Amino acid sequence: MYAVFRRELFSFLSSMVAYITIGIFLLISGLLLWFFPDTSILDYGYAEMGGFFSLVPYLFMFLIPAITMRSFAEERREGTYELLITRPITVSQIIVAKFLASLVLVFFSLIPTLVYYYSISKLGFPEGNIDTGAVIGSYIGLFFLGAAFTAIGIFASALTKNQVIAFVICAALCAFAFLGFDYTSQLPFLQNFQNSILSFGINQHYTSMSRGVLDTRDLIYFITLTMLLLVFTKVIIGGKRS
Amino acid sequence: MSISVKNLSKHYDQQKAVDSISFEAHPGRILGFLGPNGAGKSTTMRMLTGYLMPTSGNAEVSNQNIISQPIEAKKHIGYLPENTPLYTEMYVKEFLRFVGETYKLNNIANRVNEVIKLVGLTPEQHKKIGMLSKGYRQRVGLAQAIIHNPDVLILDEPTSGLDPNQLVDIRALIKELGKNKTVIISTHIMQEVEAICDDIIIINKGKIVANDSLKGIKKAYHQDSLEEIFRKLTA
Numbered sequence: 001m002y003a004v005f006r007r008e009l010f011s012f013l014s015s016m017v018a019y020i021t022i023g024i025f026l027l028i029s030g031l032l033l034w035f036f037p038d039t040s041i042l043d044y045g046y047a048e049m050g051g052f053f054s055l056v057p058y059l060f061m062f063l064i065p066a067i068t069m070r071s072f073a074e075e076r077r078e079g080t081y082e083l084l085i086t087r088p089i090t091v092s093q094i095i096v097a098k099f100l101a102s103l104v105l106v107f108f109s110l111i112p113t114l115v116y117y118y119s120i121s122k123l124g125f126p127e128g129n130i131d132t133g134a135v136i137g138s139y140i141g142l143f144f145l146g147a148a149f150t151a152i153g154i155f156a157s158a159l160t161k162n163q164v165i166a167f168v169i170c171a172a173l174c175a176f177a178f179l180g181f182d183y184t185s186q187l188p189f190l191q192n193f194q195n196s197i198l199s200f201g202i203n204q205h206y207t208s209m210s211r212g213v214l215d216t217r218d219l220i221y222f223i224t225l226t227m228l229l230l231v232f233t234k235v236i237i238g239g240k241r242s
Numbered sequence: 243m244s245i246s247v248k249n250l251s252k253h254y255d256q257q258k259a260v261d262s263i264s265f266e267a268h269p270g271r272i273l274g275f276l277g278p279n280g281a282g283k284s285t286t287m288r289m290l291t292g293y294l295m296p297t298s299g300n301a302e303v304s305n306q307n308i309i310s311q312p313i314e315a316k317k318h319i320g321y322l323p324e325n326t327p328l329y330t331e332m333y334v335k336e337f338l339r340f341v342g343e344t345y346k347l348n349n350i351a352n353r354v355n356e357v358i359k360l361v362g363l364t365p366e367q368h369k370k371i372g373m374l375s376k377g378y379r380q381r382v383g384l385a386q387a388i389i390h391n392p393d394v395l396i397l398d399e400p401t402s403g404l405d406p407n408q409l410v411d412i413r414a415l416i417k418e419l420g421k422n423k424t425v426i427i428s429t430h431i432m433q434e435v436e437a438i439c440d441d442i443i444i445i446n447k448g449k450i451v452a453n454d455s456l457k458g459i460k461k462a463y464h465q466d467s468l469e470e471i472f473r474k475l476t477a
Binding site: 002003004006007010011014015078079080081082083085086087088089090241 | 288291292293294295313314316317319321323325327328329330331332336340341343344345386
């Protein structure tokens with residue numbers, strides 16, 4: 001499994017995929033956070049990162065599908081999947097290896113943004129006047145959100161041989177998982193179930209973690225969602241064998 | 243014996259791609275798998291190597307059941323899929339090292355150099371796979387199949403698309419490997435069968451129509467031309 005994980009990660013790093021997706025992610029988040037007046041911290045006037053954390057999920061909706069779309073789709077189109085599956089490795093190991101390699105890339109994309117935290121804390125008045133607890137909670141939330149989106153991406157990539165379709169399905173599913181339940185819960189005839197519907201959406205759990213309160217229910221939610229998608233992926237891949 | 247197949251079948255809806263075939267293959271002999279396109283050769287090989295799940299039936303490779311002990315069985319098989327899919331963005335050595343790691347081999351660097359020498363990849367060993375000509379890609383394909391020194395080699399059309407010089411080289415290599423391994427190759431080229439195979443199985447519409455040694459089949463049909471026998475059985 002480690003061999004597959006390493007190969008995946010190196011193929012990201014040796015192709016331009018990693019640099020371009022991470023570079024563009026940092027460029028856009030940097031511009032929105034510091035430059036454009038509507039969303040800029042400097043114009044906002046408060047030393048907090050809430051704006052950044054509410055923005056990143058939307059960027060991830062495009063960044064993560066771009067990373068994960070190749071994982072199974074490309075292998076199946078090129079036929080290299082046959083090379084992989086005939087090794088003494090189980091399907092689950094292949095799925096987990098691919099998932100972890102993509103997740104590491106998502107993690108890499110988050111690390112440089114720690115600079116924002118440092119800058120904002122320096123800009124605070126008095127210096128260092130920033131809610132560090134909330135920032136840590138938000139980063140953990142963001143990581144779990146990234147894991148859930150990555151699992152969605154791996155799942156979408158297993159559905160088709162076409163990378164473009166994998167990208168679109170993943171972006172749509174991410175958007176739905178993040179916001180879809182919020183919108184659905186507002187339908188008038190579902191008003192009685194509003195809270196239970198909301199609790200299926202990623203947004204509610206992510207927001208709750210952003211407050212800096214680590215609730216086990218939120219963690220369990222994210223872990224269950226991620227595992228469930230990886231299991232679905234296995235079912236899909238298993239189905240293609242017969 | 244190294245490979246024993248019992249009533250192996252693969253059905254796609256109504257279509258029987260492979261229809262209850264049984265055969266055996268023995269160490270030190272090269273088995274030629276012949277048949278028209280779509281006869282079920284690749285499907286059979288894909289089931290033996292664990293890429294496809296059989297609809298029914300069973301098979302053992304080196305006494306490991308391919309359905310109940312797939313991981314163990316796969317350790318004993320070296321497989322070259324049809325059209326030789328490879329990770330074209332990887333370097334030759336990097337790729338072979340990766341394959342070695344999936345088998346958890348010891349001393350991988352040495353083994354990689356050994357197989358590179360064995361298949362004659364030395365002049366191209368520092369290139370990316372995508373840069374190689376078809377003949378050399380085929381050698382990379384063979385190298386990845388033999389890197390873990392398997393008892394059983396399953397090669398799906400290993401010589402398709404090669405020029406006459408490359409053909410001779412690859413055949414010699416397969417013949418050499420066949421001395422102490424069980425080898426199954428599928429091919430459309432009758433001269434190739436004459437040149438390297440010891441046993442022959444002809445398969446048509448998912449069923450085995452002949453299963454004999456090269457000499458035996460010629461005797462049985464009172465015919466010296468394999469091509470004629472093939473035509474008679476499958477046309």
